Amino acid sequence: MRVIDMKIGQEGVIQRVQAPEPIKSRLYAMGVAKGNRLRLLDHTLKKQTWEVEVEGTRIALRKEEAQGIEVEP
Numbered sequence: 001m002r003v004i005d006m007k008i009g010q011e012g013v014i015q016r017v018q019a020p021e022p023i024k025s026r027l028y029a030m031g032v033a034k035g036n037r038l039r040l041l042d043h044t045l046k047k048q049t050w051e052v053e054v055e056g057t058r059i060a061l062r063k064e065e066a067q068g069i070e071v072e073p
Helices: 021-029 063-067
Strands: 011-017 037-043 049-054 057-062 069-072
Touching: 011 021, 021 063, 049 063, 057 063, 063 069
Parallel strands: none
Antiparallel strands: 011 037, 011 069, 037 049, 049 057
């Protein structure tokens, strides 16, 4: 399942991160990497931005970033 498919409060383990290189490096620097736990905290009404927590760090993701992160519940 991708981050955009998760429900608020749902948790999972990151299985894969697909993104163009500058974005992928930025996500890795913030802890978005395979094996880390991710929890969906909130999203905007139009689902353009997702707020997640990864290893204690809160991160806001744009739609294109959230689509590329696959998690396993």
